[in-house]
Amino acid sequence: MNSQSNIQKPYKIGPRFTASLVAISRIKVHLNLLHAFAGLKTRVKRLEGHGLQAIPEGEDQRWAWFVGLAVERFELWCKWTHDKTLDLQSLLALHLPPIDVVMVWHSYCLNPAWYQEDIKRVHSLRFLQNFSRLFEKHYDEITEYLLSSPLETRVNEWIRGTQLPFDPIESTNFLVTKSITCPRCRTVLNVELMKDEGTGYLQANFVAKCTSRFQCPEITKSSLAARKLARDISTNGTCNSMKFYQTYIAGTLYRPKDPYDYARARNIKDRILQANTLLDPERRRQHPPKLHNPMKDTYAYTVKPTQREWELAILKRVKFSLESLLHEIRQPFSGAGRRVEPLFSRIKSAYTDDKPWSIDLVGAVLRQGSFIKKREDLCWTGSSFFDEVKGNQILQHAVKRYHGFLDLLHGNPSSFFVPTVDIDLVWHTHQLTGSKYEKDCREFLRRFLDHNDNVGRLHLASGFQRTCKAWEKRFNVPYAQLSDSSSSIAEPAPSIEFPEGDPTKKKEDRKCDWAEMIEPIPDLVDSLRALSAANHHSTSCVVGDGGACASCGGGGGGGCGGGGCGGGGCGGCGG
Structure with a gap:
């Protein structure tokens, strides 16, 4: 059974069928973007004292300082751009920000409940709704511009609007107050x-x-x-x-x-x-x-x-x-x-500071650092990964499992489930589609699926065990069999075939739609490592829609006051 035929078959989420909600081409573009963020982090860590600005000692402290500056630059971009009417041409030529600012926006998007609320609620952020639409529709072209040398008009417009250099490293000499x-x-x-x-x-x-x-x-x-x-x-x-x-x-x-x-x-x-x-x-x-x-x-x-x-x-x-x-x-x-x-x-x-947004964007970017590092460790962001058959097979496998994850959520709306690394990548890519992500959630899950990347390790572990049991019960295949709990490297879990099935079947008979298996992808050690729980340092992405958050006693999007539940937003809160 060739992989192409597998991709073309519809996926089943609850009682409904759909073509893939996330294109592999979009995941590849997303991985390219993550690779650029990782490259920026490498540049920052290699910095030494230069110019006017004293640089913090220690690589982690230096990166945290730089991310703080990136958030300040993101705020300046919002103030400068909020009253602009953006189309693709004006965005690419004039208003597309530098890579550090896009990195902050990317982390903001991965807290979708807060992001969607803020762009509806806060006047100075409403332009991000249009920016997200443009990115959703023209993601390939916009990312290509982001990763290329910037147009002179774009650089000059940034300098005019923010009074700062376009290059984020050079900007550290000037952004001191x-x-x-x-x-x-x-x-x-x-x-x-x-x-x-x-x-x-x-x-x-x-x-x-x-x-x-x-x-x-x-x-x-x-x-x-x-x-x-x-x-x-x-x-x-x-x-x-x-x-x-x-x-x-x-x-x-x-x-x-x-x-x-x-x-x-x-x-x-x-x-x-x-x-x-x-x-x-x-x-x-x-x-x-x-x-x-x-x-x-x-x-x-x-x-x-x-x-x-x-x-x-x-x-x-x-x-x-x-x-x-x-x-x-x-x-x-x-x-x-x-x-x-x-x-x-x-x-x-x-309400923790004077920023117009409702989450700690510095913390959000720092947590994404470990997510990006995992992809670097898996060699998922290098150009050779995309040129190999292996790379496409891994991503096809991840897309199938993501749709299985959504199907599991449809049948368990009050449960607290934790994605593996491969599922998390596809989920993140889906969230970057903005209004499409919201529409897909409403259509297939009948609710908006929030994403919280700031959950305590113990809560993560119990949620992951619960997910493994629910997955195996639902699909009769392992979710992830950990051979070494200390290293979180997973043994193989079979890929799942998504045959067309019969949408008129009773709920208790739906399991048979998932029973036909394809052979595990041969010799893909990287794919097996990706089956471990998505782990953002001591936290991870979780689902809390409809259910109480064990960290904050009710899912409050930071109900622990910056402790175990943080500002990522727990989907179970909000009444």
């Missing part, structure tokens, strides 16, 4: 990114003092996050549309059954605004205008307060404390008990 806004007086300050005392913006103990004449409290990441939350609370927009940008609290729009549940998000914000501390300063004893009609003035204000005045009033009442503000927004839900824990864990995880 950033602008922040004092939460108290709105003075714009330039703060250092790195300081010898460890109090720079990119460092864990960041602290800054306002230089204005007002006696403002110290500025920390926490106080910046408090201002971000107060701004989202006090910004109601200026129209009746529920879909108005910057209207909803982060973490309230997404649910697995509906990634854009505007009515639910509006209801949550209306309830939050019932907290006495958060009321409009002119009518603290009365409710502020409802979110669905913010311009309807039924409150006989003499002078209606501005959004900025309302925001500052909130911050003063909680003494610029993020913890106090989070406590206040929780009060209107006090009667709901533990049912709202996942929701507020998700909200809490979204």
Whole structure:
């Protein structure tokens, strides 16, 4: 049975059949992109002290510092590009960012619940929806431009828009400060990114003092996050549309059954605004205008307060404390008990600094580093891999297993399943298709499938064991037989044939559609290693849609407050 005939047969996901949801050509382009990210990391690790910037000692510290700079450059790109109307020609000639910025965007996409919510919710990020559509449609051409020498027009436009060199390594000599806004007086300050005392913006103990004449409290990441939350609370927009940008609290729009549940998000914000501390300063004893009609003035204000005045009033009442503000927004839900824990864990995880997005993008990129290294170790990113029959066989095998993984998820919507390395690669590639990924999830799984790459090792191990058992029960073939638990190198698991089958069969008879096996790919040690659990350092990608997350007690997208569950977003949260 030749491999080509296997590819052409439809895959079965639940009761439905489909052609492959992920093209092998797209996976190859994705691997080329990962290879470029790995090459960038190698360049950074080999850096020595140069120019104006002191480089951290130690390769890991140096890479973390560089990723922090890349996230700053990503933010500058967003500010510069957010009001542009992009088409393919203008993107390739003018607005396609450097490889380090694309690396950050790539990691952002691999947290799809947060990514999809943010680009609908935050005004300065909405252009990413169009960028994702262009990448989905023209991924081959865009990636070719990314991996080639940049056009002069593109370099000049980047320099004009960001005031930084195009080359990310050269940029490290110039990107040494950033602008922040004092939460108290709105003075714009330039703060250092790195300081010898460890109090720079990119460092864990960041602290800054306002230089204005007002006696403002110290500025920390926490106080910046408090201002971000107060701004989202006090910004109601200026129209009746529920879909108005910057209207909803982060973490309230997404649910697995509906990634854009505007009515639910509006209801949550209306309830939050019932907290006495958060009321409009002119009518603290009365409710502020409802979110669905913010311009309807039924409150006989003499002078209606501005959004900025309302925001500052909130911050003063909680003494610029993020913890106090989070406590206040929780009060209107006090009667709901533990049912709202996942929701507020998700909200809490979204407010950790002043960035417009809702996840820790530095952490997301760093976690992707181990994912990329695994592909490098498997020799999956070299050009020779694509030229060999072996490479195509491995990817065909991975695509089949990914569709089997989706079929398993369809039958177990509340289960916590862990992909192997090969399945994870195809899953990541699928997520980069943006709106197509969302459409495919809705069509075949009847819900949006989130992806969390920040889960504790123990939770990963138990989830992987559960996946192995469910896979073998469902398909009568091993998922991955680990011959050495310490090295996580897997013994062969047979490939699965996906015959057309009979879609009218009863659920209990569906197993026979998967029973016909093809021979394991001969002499493919790399493919066997790929059957080990996908492991991003001490974490991995998991599925939590519909079920509670064991790390945070409910799947909160960071419900552990940056501990075991982190900012990747757990699919089971959101109500």
